Every structure is written in C-alpha cells, then in structure tokens.
Amino acid sequence: MYAQLVKTDGKGVKPLDEMTPEERVFQQRIDDDQKIEPKDWMPDGYRKNLIRQISQHAHSELVGQLPESNWITRAPTLERKAILLAKVQDEAGHGLYLYCAAETLGISRDQMFDQLHSGKSKYSSIFNYPTLTWADMGAVGWLVDGAAIMNQVPLQRTSYGPYARAMVRICKEESFHQRQGFHIMMKMANGTAAQKRMAQDALNRFWYPSLMMFGPSDKDSVHSAQSMAWKIKINTNDELRQKFVDQTVPQAEYLGLTVPDKDLRWNDETGSYVFTEPDWDEFYAVLAGNGPCNKERLQARVDAWNDGDWFREGLLANAAKRRAKQGEAA
Amino acid sequence: MSESDLSKAELPLWEIFVRGQHGLNHRHVGSLHAADAEMAINNARDVYTRRNEGVSIWAVESSRIAASSPSDKEPLFDPANSKVYRHPSFFDIPDEAGSM
Amino acid sequence: MSSSNQTHSESGASPFEFLLQMGDNCLILAHRNSQWCGHGPALEEDIAIANISLDLIGQTQLWLGLAGEVEGAGRSADDLAYLRDAFDFRNLLLVERPNGDFGLTLMRQFLFDAWHLPMLKGLQQSTDQRVAEIAEKSVREVAYHLERSSDLIVRLGDGSEQSHQRMQSALDELWSYTGEMLDFDDLSPTLVSQGMVPQAQGIAEAFNQHVSETLQQATLTQPASEFVRRGGKTGIHSEHLGYVLAEMQFLQRAYPGATW
Numbered sequence: 001m002y003a004q005l006v007k008t009d010g011k012g013v014k015p016l017d018e019m020t021p022e023e024r025v026f027q028q029r030i031d032d033d034q035k036i037e038p039k040d041w042m043p044d045g046y047r048k049n050l051i052r053q054i055s056q057h058a059h060s061e062l063v064g065q066l067p068e069s070n071w072i073t074r075a076p077t078l079e080r081k082a083i084l085l086a087k088v089q090d091e092a093g094h095g096l097y098l099y100c101a102a103e104t105l106g107i108s109r110d111q112m113f114d115q116l117h118s119g120k121s122k123y124s125s126i127f128n129y130p131t132l133t134w135a136d137m138g139a140v141g142w143l144v145d146g147a148a149i150m151n152q153v154p155l156q157r158t159s160y161g162p163y164a165r166a167m168v169r170i171c172k173e174e175s176f177h178q179r180q181g182f183h184i185m186m187k188m189a190n191g192t193a194a195q196k197r198m199a200q201d202a203l204n205r206f207w208y209p210s211l212m213m214f215g216p217s218d219k220d221s222v223h224s225a226q227s228m229a230w231k232i233k234i235n236t237n238d239e240l241r242q243k244f245v246d247q248t249v250p251q252a253e254y255l256g257l258t259v260p261d262k263d264l265r266w267n268d269e270t271g272s273y274v275f276t277e278p279d280w281d282e283f284y285a286v287l288a289g290n291g292p293c294n295k296e297r298l299q300a301r302v303d304a305w306n307d308g309d310w311f312r313e314g315l316l317a318n319a320a321k322r323r324a325k326q327g328e329a330a
Numbered sequence: 331m332s333e334s335d336l337s338k339a340e341l342p343l344w345e346i347f348v349r350g351q352h353g354l355n356h357r358h359v360g361s362l363h364a365a366d367a368e369m370a371i372n373n374a375r376d377v378y379t380r381r382n383e384g385v386s387i388w389a390v391e392s393s394r395i396a397a398s399s400p401s402d403k404e405p406l407f408d409p410a411n412s413k414v415y416r417h418p419s420f421f422d423i424p425d426e427a428g429s430m
Numbered sequence: 431m432s433s434s435n436q437t438h439s440e441s442g443a444s445p446f447e448f449l450l451q452m453g454d455n456c457l458i459l460a461h462r463n464s465q466w467c468g469h470g471p472a473l474e475e476d477i478a479i480a481n482i483s484l485d486l487i488g489q490t491q492l493w494l495g496l497a498g499e500v501e502g503a504g505r506s507a508d509d510l511a512y513l514r515d516a517f518d519f520r521n522l523l524l525v526e527r528p529n530g531d532f533g534l535t536l537m538r539q540f541l542f543d544a545w546h547l548p549m550l551k552g553l554q555q556s557t558d559q560r561v562a563e564i565a566e567k568s569v570r571e572v573a574y575h576l577e578r579s580s581d582l583i584v585r586l587g588d589g590s591e592q593s594h595q596r597m598q599s600a601l602d603e604l605w606s607y608t609g610e611m612l613d614f615d616d617l618s619p620t621l622v623s624q625g626m627v628p629q630a631q632g633i634a635e636a637f638n639q640h641v642s643e644t645l646q647q648a649t650l651t652q653p654a655s656e657f658v659r660r661g662g663k664t665g666i667h668s669e670h671l672g673y674v675l676a677e678m679q680f681l682q683r684a685y686p687g688a689t690w
Binding site for chain 2: 472473474477478481574577578581585
C-alpha cells in the first residue's frame with residue numbers, strides 16, 4: 001500500500017553521468033540524507049511520483065475511516081465506542097496531514113479529492129473489504145494497522161521533508177491503534193465460544209488481504225529502484241511482507257488463533273516463516289474495482305463531498321462578507 | 331463573488347503555529363483549510379491541540395508567507411547549497427556545473 | 431433517595447431519573463454525531479464533530495455511572511446504556527432527531543449546547559457534591575461546543591443564499607423541540623427545592639438570550655410558534671429512538687454475558 005503500489009515514471013535509475021548538474025546535486029543531497037524541501041529544485045519525476053504516493057496514502061487514510069466507522073454506533077461498551085471513535089478520528093487527522101504535505105508540491109486538496117472521486121487516484125485495496133463482525137475491529141487494528149505501521153515507520157526517513165514530518169506525527173499517534181486492535185482480539189479470543197468464533201473468522205478473512213497490502217513482489221522492478229534511489233520508498237514489498245508475517249504469526253499463536261495457511265512453517269536457516277502468497281488475481285480484481293465494497297466506499301466519499309458543497313460555499317460566502325465589512329470599516 | 335464562483339473556490343490553506351504551556355516559541359505544527367483566520371484557529375484547536383488548555387495558536391494564510399526560493403535565481407541557488415558544501419561529497423561536482 | 435423508580439410518577443422524576451436525563455442526552459446525541467464520522471463535509475469538520483462526540487461519551491459515562499450508584503441496584507453505566515429499552519430512556523426528543531443534512535445536525539447541536547451550558551453552570555452549584563463535580567468536569571468542554579456551534583450557525587446563516595435557507599429550515603424544523611428543555615415540571619419539586627438541580631427559569635433565560643442574539647447575528651428568524659413537543663423526559667419517545675437503540679445495543683443483546 002502507500003509507497004508499495006506506486007509505479008514510478010521513467011525507465012529506472014539514471015546513472016550519475018547521465019544526470020544534469022541539478023539532478024546530480026539533488027541525488028547527492030538525498031544520498032547524504034538531507035531533506036528535500038518544497039521550494040528546492042527537484043526533478044519532475046520526483047515531484048510527480050511524490051504527489052501520487054502521498055495523495056494515495058492520504059486517500060487510504062480517508063477511505064480507511066469507513067470500514068471502522070461502520071461499527072462506531074454498534075460498539076459494545078461505552079469505552080470501546082470512545083476508543084474506536086478516537087481511532088477513526090485519528091485517521092481523518094492523518095489524511096489531513098498527508099494532504100497538506102502533498103499540497104506543498106503544487107496540487108490542492110480539492111484537486112486530489114477530484115482525482116479520488118473520479119477513480120483516477122487509488123487507495124489501499126484493503127479498505128474494499130467489509131467489516132462484518134465486531135472482531136473485525138480487532139483484526140483491522142491488529143493486522144491492517146500493523147501492516148500500515150510497518151510501512152510507515154521507515155517512511156519517517158523519506159527524503160521529502162513535509163512527508164517525513166507528517167509521517168513522524170502519524171507514527172506517534174498511531175502507536176495506540178494496533179494495540180487497541182490486539183486488545184479487542186485478546187478479549188474475543190479469550191471470550192465465549194461465539195466470540196472466539198468471530199475472532200477466528202476475522203483472522204481468516206483479513207489475513208491474505210493484509211498480506212496484499214504490501215503489493216506484489218517488486219524485487220526486480222525498475223520503478224521500485226527509482227523510488228528507492230529517491231528515498232520515497234525505503235524497503236521492497238517482499239521485505240516488509242516477510243517482516244509482517246514474522247511479527248504476526250507468533251501473535252496469532254499467543255491468541256490461540258490459527259493463521260489460515262496450512263503451508264505456513266518456520267525456516268530455521270533463514271530465521272523466518274515460509275508462507276503462502278496471497279491470491280494476486282484477487283488483488284488485481286479488487287484494484288480494478290471489483291472488490292466487495294469498492295462501490296460503496298467510493299460512493300460514501302463522493303456523497304460526503306457533494307453533500308458538503310453548500311456548507312463549504314456558505315462558509316466562503318460568509319468570509320467574503322466579513323472581509324467586505326472589514327474593508328468598509330478600514 | 332457570485333455563488334457559482336464559490337462552488338469552484340476552495341477553502342484557503344492556513345499554516346498553524348502553536349506555543350505550548352512551557353512558554354517556548356510558537357512552533358509550526360502543520361496546516362489546515364478554513365474560511366478565515368478565526369475559523370482556522372477554531373479548527374486548529376480540534377486538529378492540532380485536541381483542545382489542550384493553555385496553548386496559544388497563530389494562524390497565517392499560507393499564501394501570505396514569504397519563503398526563500400532557492401531555485402528561482404542563481405544567486406539564491408548558492409546559499410541553498412551551503413548545506414551541501416559542508417559535506418565532502420560536494421567536491422565531486424564537476425566544473426561544468428558552473429552555475430552552482 | 432428513591433431507588434429504581436424508573437417510571438414517571440405523580441411526584442415527578444427521581445434523582446435517578448434526573449441523572450438518566452443528563453446521561454441519556456449525552457449518549458444519544460453522541461450516537462447521532464458519531465454517524466458523521468467519515469462522512470463530514472470537510473476533514474476539519476469531521477475531526478471537530480468527533481471531538482464533540484468523544485466529550486459527550488465521556489460525560490455519558492460520568493452521569494450514567496452516578497445514576498447507577500444512586501439507584502443502588504448494581505447497574506453500571508454500560509448496563510444502563512446497553513440494557514434499557516426505549517421507554518426507560520429519559521433523553522430529550524431533540525437529541526434523537528435524525529441527522530438530516532449537516533445544517534440540521536449543527537442546529538440540533540447549537541440548540542442543545544445553548545441549554546446544556548447554562549444547565550451545567552447551574553449544576554456546578556448543586557448541593558449534591560457528586561453532581562457538582564461532574565458539572566465542573568463537563569462545563570469547559572461544553573463551553574467550547576457552544577462557542578463552535580454558535581460560530582457555525584452565524585457563518586452559515588449569514589453565508590450564501592442556500593446555506594441561509596438550509597439553516598432557517600433546520601431551525602424551523604427543530605424549534606418545537608426546544609421547549610422540553612426549558613421547564614423542569616417533570617422533576618420532583620424537591621430536586622429543585624433542595625438545590626440538587628438549579629431553577630429552570632434562570633436556565634431558560636440564558637438559553638433565550640444566547641439563542642436570540644446568535645440567531646440575530648446569523649440573520650435567521652426565530653420561529654413565532656410556541657408549540658412545544660414533549661415526551662422524552664418522561665420516556666415517551668419518537669419512533670427514532672427504537673432504531674438508535676437497536677443498533678447501539680445489538681452486541682450486548684445478541685451475546686448476553688460476554689465481556690468485550
């Protein structure tokens with residue numbers, strides 16, 4: 001997701017001697033771990049890819065509110081309700097930070113919304129899966145946020161200053177998200193037979209979609225190489241997926257739940273798990289718009305935006321009146 | 331402004347600066363959209379301070395901020411590289427790159 | 431204090447029922463507002479309305495927690511929220527009104543806040559220390575709610591032609607639900623005479639003053655009708671509350687005895 005699915009333009013990394021002088025200084029600054037800031041010179045490709053990546057990341061936060069907000073009104077206790085609402089609110093905040101980071105690159109938030117609403121710009125495929133029971137709130141926090149954090153922590157070191165700073169803030173706030181999800185799973189896995197069944201069912205449904213969040217294997221991709229040279233992508237998709245599996249399998253065991261992969265086994269030599277790849281046909285189908293909830297998710301965003309037209313216009317009209325009044329007074 | 335203009339207009343972008351309870355300088359915390367300054371401050375309370383008491387908020391319309399722009403002109407391009415030249419690798423840059 | 435007296439009797443609402451009124455208002459309004467999460471008209475509003483819901487959920491826990499304590503039957507705040515049926519709820523009809531457009535939601539919030547703040551200020555002086563403490567904790571949050579909702583009412587009322595129309599029709603739609611807040615005829619007279627609850631008159635005056643000033647600034651017309659819809663405070667609700675509870679209480683009802 002996020003950095004993982006963004007195709008970089010161009011034909012891979014330019015060798016140093018083919019670069020223009022500006023490009024060379026630019027690459028040198030990145031290699032030296034200096035941050036690139038909004039007004040600095042940057043190659044067009046860098047700017048374009050960053051806009052695409054950050055806006056997709058922002059859209060994912062925004063659309064990512066929906067599967068969880070689906071359960072706020074049904075949360076089983078007042079405390080769970082408050083925690084879930086605070087968490088989903090954080091996602092809105094993270095979307096806001098990221099849109100602002102992208103805006104420093106010369107695109108406006110409303111333009112990015114247009115791209116989302118028209119389907120031109122994508123968001124993480126995971127949010128096109130439904131949340132069917134309360135245990136899904138646990139699974140989303142534990143697995144989906146777990147995968148997101150794995151992706152976001154390295155992005156705090158990304159080369160673009162505003163993006164890196166947004167990621168620092170996001171990672172700080174996100175620390176409780178995965179924990180609250182795991183905590184729900186613990187309650188469910190140790191609860192009644194019905195709760196346990198819900199917990200296992202949630203893991204069954206979210207396991208492979210979570211693995212898909214890291215994107216298809218990209219170890220030989222030239223696109224990926226360019227993004228990594230620019231440090232807008234820090235790890236390969238496979239590295240992150242492996243790390244995620246290695247971290248998550250023992251947690252599932254701790255919960256007494258079964259990871260839905262009969263070929264899953266520990267490899268002593270590599271010191272990591274061997275696991276079954278997700279069904280990439282399903283992944284591409286969801287990406288193409290054929291996931292269980294694609295239509296509903298996008299429609300919810302389009303409706304929220306269109307229904308809010310009069311509200312935003314009203315505020316602007318009022319601000320214009322106030323300015324006019326101040327003008328008269330002055 | 332007519333209402334049809336407003337439908338295409340965007341809520342302007344504001345930069346938010348917050349001074350915490352410990353009396354340090356106002357620090358840039360991020361940006362947000364709002365119709366005017368007063369609303370930007372209200373929104374900042376919700377978005378950036380989660381309404382902590384005792385903080386002071388400044389809101390400045392982003393378009394009003396003057397920022398140095400290193401790549402606009404050559405004379406300004408040099409100082410931007412001042413960070414680079416402190417690094418040994420700066421010296422790998424060949425002479426052809428005269429403008430730098 | 432009377433215990434587990436849940437039905438409206440001739441002597442009026444008990445302290446327990448009064449605390450349910452306070453808690454249920456917060457709970458049902460938080461529920462309604464939380465339905466906007468992910469669907470707000472701007473990201474900043476989405477975040478702000480979630481903050482208001484979070485405050486109200488916190489206040490619900492305090493009021494219903496105290497209600498359970500006063501009742502003395504061992505019911506927790508969660509038991510009261512999740513295991514009562516509609517006729518045992520004591521919230522105002524106003525807060526169970528459906529969300530409608532964002533204007534209707536804001537107007538509902540504004541009218542509630544304009545009552546809620548003076549009510550809490552009055553309750554800060556309650557002779558019941560526990561009530562005064564909850565009011566003390568809530569009053570700053572609610573002062574901010576009122577500041578924010580008033581600001582938006584003014585901006586949208588005095589905004590575009592369309593926003594003005596929407597806010598006026600929201601006001602017209604909700605006005606008859608405000609009267610229920612403004613008298614305490616439903617309460618046992620001793621609650622006021624013994625100083626647990628403030629005099630209704632002062633709260634009504636503060637409400638009327640703030641509302642009329644704000645509406646004037648907003649260029650909105652206060653409806654002339656004096657018709658008052660009542661029922662919520664005595665447990666006679668609209669059809670809407672049943673659906674709110676069916677959704678809210680689903681898990682607790684479907685899986686009795688489970689812990690979450």
